[in-house]
Amino acid sequence: MMDNDLFPRHMTSMLTEALQSARVVNVIGPRQAGKTTLVRELYGRGRFVTLDHEATLTAFENDPAGQLEALMAEGNAPLIIDEAQRSKRLALATKAHVDLHRRMGQVLLTGSSNIFSSAEVMDSLAGRVQTLVLHPLSAAEIYRAPPTALLDWAQHSADLAALPNLPEFTRSEAIDLITMGGYPEIRPLDERARQRRYRAYIDSIVDRDVADILKVRKTDALRRTIDQLAARTANELNMQELGSNVGIQRQTAEQYCDVLERLSLVKRLGAWASGEVRRDIRHPKIHILDTGIASALRNLGADSFAADAHPAALGGLLETWVFSELIKNLPYADSEWRPWHWRGDAGREVDILLETGRELVAFEIKASTTITPADLKNLKWFMSEGPGKSWKTTGIIMYLGSQPLSLGDRLFALPLSVFWAKSWPKSHGV
Structure with missing residues (x-):
């Protein structure tokens, strides 16, 4: 069987550019399409958490703002949150966080669906979040x-x-x-x-x-x-x-x-x-x-x-x-x-x-x-x-x-x- 990292993903350069021009980058696509592999290989130096872990999900649901502040990576590396769609409170907490901090590429989310899809959140995050869709291999x-x-x-x-x-x-x-x-x-x-x-x-x-x-x-x-x-x-x-x-x-x-x-x-x-x-x-x-x-x-x-x-x-x-x-x-x-x-x-x-x-x-x-x-x-x-x-x-x-x-x-x-x-x-x- 071929290893996933042998397949070059065309989104690589687009993702890098997005993190330089948006405070939040949101990579969505079907489960197992390769989202987690892509972001971990590119940004392994950043802090990585997954909401597939129940304890981590519970912590985010109880205090999403506090978790974002505590986990935010040092320097220019993004905080990577995998399976972001599992949290109901993450979208508004992310909005509040990037309203206070203007640095580009603060948060990199991955998930099977877009947590910013509600009209209220979309309108308030206009110009601050960029969403990319990673499909299975072409x-x-x-x-x-x-x-x-x-x-x-x-x-x-x-x-x-x-x-x-x-x-x-x-x-x-x-x-x-x-x-x-x-x-x-x-x-x-x-x-x-x-x-x-x-x-x-x-x-x-x-x-x-x-x-x-x-x-x-x-x-x-x-x-x-x-x-x-x-x-x-x-x-x-x-x-x-x-x-x-x-x-x-x-x-x-x-x-x-x-x-x-x-x-x-x-x-x-x-x-x-x-x-x-x-x-x-x-x-x-x-x-x-x-x-x-x-x-x-x-x-x-x-x-x-x-x-x-x-x-x-x-x-x-x-x-x-x-x-x-x-x-x-x-x-x-x-x-x-x-x-x-x-x-x-x-x-x-x-x-x-x-x-x-x-x-x-x-x-x-x-x-x-x-x-x-x-x-x-x-x-x-x-x-x-x-x-x-x-x-x-x-x-x-x-x-x-x-x-x-x-x-x-x-x-x-x-x-x-x-x-x-x-x-x-x-x-x-x-």
């Missing part, structure tokens, strides 16, 4: 490559000649990336042990992390909800149908999805329209953000995606994998991009749509090694006749083939390996 981190510059390429050049040399890969390697997921300690295990660990991981999230945010009376219903979301990944989410299948009210289903999104386990992707006021939150797509978890919950292994197997399951998981890779790499792009999906009449849709200013990058995902004219139909219409025609739009089909292809004006087919190419013109400070 493909570039797994292959020890810099963050992908795919979106910068689409925005600034959109020319095959400007692409780096793309690593060769096999369909089997792509399947492994999908089914192994990105959790550093779990992904190297053999398939049976890995799937057991992922299922146990979800049980621990339901029993522990969710309880820090929401009191759930029937944890079995929440567990069934997660199973249903895994089965629906990359599909539009009908909340009424979800609640009916699980046996809960629609309002409860909404509440469960809100909590899972706060824990960075799922992401709802809104429907895009060319006018901002028309954008629709009623027809989101749902994505389980780690395809290793989604595969394990559905009991799908490498054999499930043999060449002669039904392609539907692979298509949804591949779309989710691409979406997750884009989300993991958004912080390192030159521009601020907002993710959407698009659906129109006559069955037309775009799987993933990224927007910045008046520019769009439209993605279609194909679980095949070849591209047919039918695969181009939706993107061509969207870009030439549909709502994308009045925008600067680049269309990209992500597929399992090995060759980048130019398919028309600003329309391309690209291999998955653009996500772990090692020779982009710049490495975004990593």
Whole structure:
């Protein structure tokens, strides 16, 4: 099994910069994504406490202000508080402390959810706290490559000649990336042990992390909800149908999805329209953000995606994998991009749509090694006749083939390996 510290995390430089410009830095992300390892390796000289220890948690709940004063590290090193979401009183105590002390990088928090999410605390800490999200490993981190510059390429050049040399890969390697997921300690295990660990991981999230945010009376219903979301990944989410299948009210289903999104386990992707006021939150797509978890919950292994197997399951998981890779790499792009999906009449849709200013990058995902004219139909219409025609739009089909292809004006087919190419013109400070 590989050691966690062998994986370079792209957030390293961003975290260092954040501690130089904010009094409090808050690193959130799912349990076991590597948050604790990252901050301890970078800032081992600082004081480290974890609220997973009951005695420490009790001390913080009884006197959070006193604990902060007593534990604050000497000099410029931050006080690191792990599993910060377990304390109900830490957020306000931290606010009071940094109101009195103006030094940057005083406190570094890690946790599975954001303790500063209440409107009262957020407003009063504006400009003093910076929150970063650490997801499980990206493909570039797994292959020890810099963050992908795919979106910068689409925005600034959109020319095959400007692409780096793309690593060769096999369909089997792509399947492994999908089914192994990105959790550093779990992904190297053999398939049976890995799937057991992922299922146990979800049980621990339901029993522990969710309880820090929401009191759930029937944890079995929440567990069934997660199973249903895994089965629906990359599909539009009908909340009424979800609640009916699980046996809960629609309002409860909404509440469960809100909590899972706060824990960075799922992401709802809104429907895009060319006018901002028309954008629709009623027809989101749902994505389980780690395809290793989604595969394990559905009991799908490498054999499930043999060449002669039904392609539907692979298509949804591949779309989710691409979406997750884009989300993991958004912080390192030159521009601020907002993710959407698009659906129109006559069955037309775009799987993933990224927007910045008046520019769009439209993605279609194909679980095949070849591209047919039918695969181009939706993107061509969207870009030439549909709502994308009045925008600067680049269309990209992500597929399992090995060759980048130019398919028309600003329309391309690209291999998955653009996500772990090692020779982009710049490495975004990593």
